[in-house]
Every structure is written in structure tokens, then in C-alpha cells.
Amino acid sequence: GNSVTQMEGPVTLSEEAFLTINCTYTATGYPSLFWYVQYPGEGLQLLLKATKADDKGSNKGFEATYRKETTSFHLEKGSVQVSDSAVYFCALSPGNNRLAFGKGNQVVVIP
């Protein structure tokens, strides 16, 4: 079946540090891949997406590259800010409108 695995546990880092959140997936066919962000007390917002192998999605300084050979879609940002503190979800869409989500990673950025 289709599934997404995110690294365990929250991520705590200092302002201006480099952020990486790992995401690997299992899917049949060629899914689209997404990163969503959830700020406290809110719903999820689309952060970026990639629809085919080697595509790079980017937004607000965040980037992720669709790697078919390693079935990964790791999220990176070169210099985080306190305002980036949120929960980040990796997701895949196999084409039937039923997205599969990872469990999410809480990111806490300390001033």
C-alpha cells in the first residue's frame, strides 16, 4: 500500500540553523509528493509539492527534491526563523485523491 514515514521525534534548533526533516515513502506507480505545515491551532497549509522524479519544490526558503531512486522527499531550509516553528507533514497522492500523510514533525526554533 501507500505510506509515508517521517523521522521520529520533535526537532529543536536555534535561529539561523540548517533544518532537515526526513521523509521516505512507499507507493505503487508515480505519486505526487507534498509538504504541509501546521501552525498552532490551525489547519494544514500546503508548503510545497513535486509531481515527478527529480522535481524540486520550493517555497518560503524551504526546498524538497523528489528522489525516486531513494524514495525520499526530504525537507530542507538553510536558515530557520522563530516563525518557522510549526508541525510539518509529508504526504503523497497516488492519484485517487486519497492522500497518505506521515505522522508529522514538531519543529521548535529557539531565538
Next chain:
Amino acid sequence: DGGITQSPKYLFRKEGQNVTLSCEQNLNHDAMYWYRQDPGQGLRLIYYSQIVNDFQKGDIAEGYSVSREKKESFPLTVTSAQKNPTAFYLCASSNRDRGANSPLHFGNGTRLTVT
């Protein structure tokens, strides 16, 4: 502005009572979804609807019911049969015609507490 409205933001009920959560969208999207979010478990799909008057069970439909009488509206009823109803409920919609490339648009959620 187009978007998804969920109401109320907080809801409290006694055990044994049914409760209905509202979800309205003005994005003209065909597809709508209900997810449940619990700490450390990510999002789990309860029900989804790809078109008016049609809906399908998701991964955790037991104890829930939905209706889709209008394109804009997709209310979720949490029945007394749901064993652990306390959770954060998220409604979403998407443009079905764009297929796998279509991202979900989410409401701001309803936090339901049952005591």
C-alpha cells in the same frame, strides 16, 4: 476570499450524545474530506466525497456519518458509537479534476472534547 470554514472551533459534549461538525467551502471544489488528528498519529481519513450525493468510507469511518447534499457543505456527525471521539477534526477540499497534482485546502479545524 475563498476558503473552508469549520465551526465551531471548540465543541464540548457529554458521552452518549451525537454531535455534528460543520464544514463549508466556497472554492467550488468537487472533493471534500474529513480527517481526524491525534497527537503523534498524524492525520487519518474518516470519510471523503468526490461529488454531491456520493461519499466513501476512509480508514477510520466506524462511529461517524456524513452527508453531501450540497457541493459547498460536508457535515460530519460523531455518533455515540465512536469509542474515542475526543480529537481535532479537520475538513479539506480539493479540485478533483486535477487528479494527483491537486493539493488539499484545509479548514482551521474543530477541537471536540467528550466527557
